Amino acid sequence: MSTSSNLQDFVTQVRRDILRQVHKVNSGHPGGSLGCAEFFSVLFKEVLETKDEFNMNGEDEDLFFLSNGHISPVYYSVLARSGYFPFEELNTFRHINSRLQGHPTTHEGLPGVRIASGSLGQGMSVAIGAALTKKLNKDKHLVYSLHGDGELQEGQNWEAIMYASGKKVDNLIATVDYNGQQIDGSTDDVLPMGDLKAKFEAFGWLVLEEDKGNDIDAVRNILKEAKSKTGQGQPVVILLKTVMGNGVDFMMHTHAWHGKAPNDEQLEIGLNQNPETLGDY
Amino acid sequence: MKGLGRPMKTYENTGNIDTRSGFGAGLEELGNSNPDVVALCADLTGSLKMDAFKNQHPDRFFQIGIAEANMMGIAAGMTIGGKIPFTGTFANFSTGRVYDQIRQSIAYSGKNVKICASHAGLTLGEDGATHQILEDLGLMKMLPGMTVINTCDFNQTKAATIAIADHDGPVYLRFGRPKVANFTPENQSFEIGKAVKLQEGKDVTIVATGHLVWEALEAAKTLNEKGISAEVINIHTIKPLDEEAIVTSAKKTGCMVTAEEHNFLGGLGESVARTLAQHHPTPQEFVATQDTFGESGTPAQLMEKYGLNSAAIVEKAEKVIGRK
Numbered sequence: 103m104s105t106s107s108n109l110q111d112f113v114t115q116v117r118r119d120i121l122r123q124v125h126k127v128n129s130g131h132p133g134g135s136l137g138c139a140e141f142f143s144v145l146f147k148e149v150l151e152t153k154d155e156f157n158m159n160g161e162d163e164d165l166f167f168l169s170n171g172h173i174s175p176v177y178y179s180v181l182a183r184s185g186y187f188p189f190e191e192l193n194t195f196r197h198i199n200s201r202l203q204g205h206p207t208t209h210e211g212l213p214g215v216r217i218a219s220g221s222l223g224q225g226m227s228v229a230i231g232a233a234l235t236k237k238l239n240k241d242k243h244l245v246y247s248l249h250g251d252g253e254l255q256e257g258q259n260w261e262a263i264m265y266a267s268g269k270k271v272d273n274l275i276a277t278v279d280y281n282g283q284q285i286d287g288s289t290d291d292v293l294p295m296g297d298l299k300a301k302f303e304a305f306g307w308l309v310l311e312e313d314k315g316n317d318i319d320a321v322r323n324i325l326k327e328a329k330s331k332t333g334q335g336q337p338v339v340i341l342l343k344t345v346m347g348n349g350v351d352f353m354m355h356t357h358a359w360h361g362k363a364p365n366d367e368q369l370e371i372g373l374n375q376n377p378e379t380l381g382d383y
Numbered sequence: 384m385k386g387l388g389r390p391m392k393t394y395e396n397t398g399n400i401d402t403r404s405g406f407g408a409g410l411e412e413l414g415n416s417n418p419d420v421v422a423l424c425a426d427l428t429g430s431l432k433m434d435a436f437k438n439q440h441p442d443r444f445f446q447i448g449i450a451e452a453n454m455m456g457i458a459a460g461m462t463i464g465g466k467i468p469f470t471g472t473f474a475n476f477s478t479g480r481v482y483d484q485i486r487q488s489i490a491y492s493g494k495n496v497k498i499c500a501s502h503a504g505l506t507l508g509e510d511g512a513t514h515q516i517l518e519d520l521g522l523m524k525m526l527p528g529m530t531v532i533n534t535c536d537f538n539q540t541k542a543a544t545i546a547i548a549d550h551d552g553p554v555y556l557r558f559g560r561p562k563v564a565n566f567t568p569e570n571q572s573f574e575i576g577k578a579v580k581l582q583e584g585k586d587v588t589i590v591a592t593g594h595l596v597w598e599a600l601e602a603a604k605t606l607n608e609k610g611i612s613a614e615v616i617n618i619h620t621i622k623p624l625d626e627e628a629i630v631t632s633a634k635k636t637g638c639m640v641t642a643e644e645h646n647f648l649g650g651l652g653e654s655v656a657r658t659l660a661q662h663h664p665t666p667q668e669f670v671a672t673q674d675t676f677g678e679s680g681t682p683a684q685l686m687e688k689y690g691l692n693s694a695a696i697v698e699k700a701e702k703v704i705g706r707k
Contacts (some may be wrong), residue, residue, distance in 0.1 A: 217463075224483075231463070239464055265450065268410075
């Protein structure tokens with residue numbers, strides 16, 4: 103899986119997985135999941151250096167933490183299709199007795215997940231902790247994390263952001279899914295975020311911006327650039343502009359599909375826009 | 384009435400010292416014996432007696448600043464890769480302030496974090512109710528998988544601090560600010576979840592935790608002089624509770640007093656009451672705060688005003704015996 107066309111097939115299949123998961127159980131969060139399909143696909147298929155067997159301690163490998171846990175459908179799809187667990191298990195998303203809980207958790211032992219998330223704003227601190235342990239262990243691998251933009255309204259983030267730069271946690275690459283939407287509306291309507299770049303810079307972070315967060319090549323390049331900036335005394339953040347609902351035309355550019363599942367007809371339209379590539383689960 | 388009493392086991396106070404210093408001493412020892420132990424503090428290093436660890440192991444000490452939520456998340460993350468984080472701040476900021484962080488990132492995530500909390504309860508003293516948490520045991524025992532420990536003196540706090548490093552799973556360790564009697568054995572072994580019977584008795588059982596354990600021993604002496612034989616049990620572990628020890632003693636004495644520096648809602652007393660209700664219904668009285676906040680004052684003044692001393696235990700013991 104090294105070419106963009108192959109990875110585009112992967113992304114298309116991930117979109118199908120997202121739609122089918124939330125449709126089947128008539129709940130879940132397709133909008134943000136679709137918007138991050140390219141990011142997850144590039145990260146897991148091309149960027150993360152991981153071992154074949156999942157190990158909670160994650161020593162001598164890169165780590166990823168999902169802070170905005172509600173976009174679990176994309177996380178589960180990419181984990182499954184990267185070999186962490188059988189992709190048939192996507193059938194159990196949000197069902198009783200499933201390892202695929204509504205929000206990701208370690209509690210049911212799902213390989214690939216190292217922290218529970220869902221209550222927002224906690225993932226940055228966890229990622230910092232894992233990064234500090236990597237330093238103590240003289241482990242040169244990196245810690246990646248993903249955060250919603252609306253999630254930055256949670257104050258704990260700013261404790262963590264202050265700490266990471268103040269204490270030179272430079273083995274951390276945080277990405278903000280900068281889609282400008284949250285449940286109640288646009289982030290500008292709910293609580294204006296102001297100049298996120300200036301805020302991170304004022305807190306001492308190295309800030310990278312990518313306006314084409316749904317372009318595989320752009321995502322690949324920005325993650326590569328971010329990696330090249332680690333180890334220089336500063337944490338790195340990527341402000342990744344994405345489109346909520348990307349790849350399903352009626353779900354795009356709106357907060358309406360943040361936490362709503364498509365009905366049968368809507369599913370059909372969405373799937374038709376994203377033909378099967380790697381085989382449905 | 385003197386002279387009525389039976390011979391009792393005596394406990395010598397080897398000198399008043401704060402339980403938080405026991406934590407500091409235990410942490411210092413762990414620093415040298417266990418390279419995986421790391422310590423995190425939210426700007427209260429001196430108050431938590433973490434200076435020795437900090438000075439001896441600066442690479443494993445993390446000053447987080449006044450940001451307790453971040454501290455709990457960082458601690459959770461540090462377990463990934465095998466570290467055993469000990470967080471240190473006041474009990475109020477170790478629990479209520481960061482409840483959701485503990486719930487999701489530590490308890491639900493099953494992370495091996497030791498939440499070490501000083502200045503619990505009224506004996507924090509003059510700082511007043513903003514800092515005197517009386518709800519923390521309840522908050523923490525409600526979390527699935529959380530072990531909850533409240534130690535009684537310096538020696539026991541030191542032993543508990545060392546012991547919890549070997550326990551795989553999240554722990555809440557509660558101790559306090561004032562200098563109190565140090566009477567349990569030096570270099571004792573500490574078994575999580577195992578009650579310690581301090582006095583044998585037949586008329587009433589006093590189950591105490593934390594600073595109230597010494598008060599319970601004092602109360603037992605007074606009761607003994609009155610011809611009342613009190614059994615005294617030190618419950619250092621609120622969860623998992625040593626139900627067998629409690630039920631066995633209740634069957635013997637037929638009545639129970641629980642004593643804790645905590646709200647009677649949600650604390651040790653309720654755990655004991657639930658145990659007895661299920662296994663051996665027994666009259667019980669509660670030495671605890673009565674659903675109230677604290678206030679400024681000296682520790683002794685506050686413990687007297689809110690009924691958390693040996694005199695209160697004696698009064699409740701006599702009352703509960705009358706209910707048998």
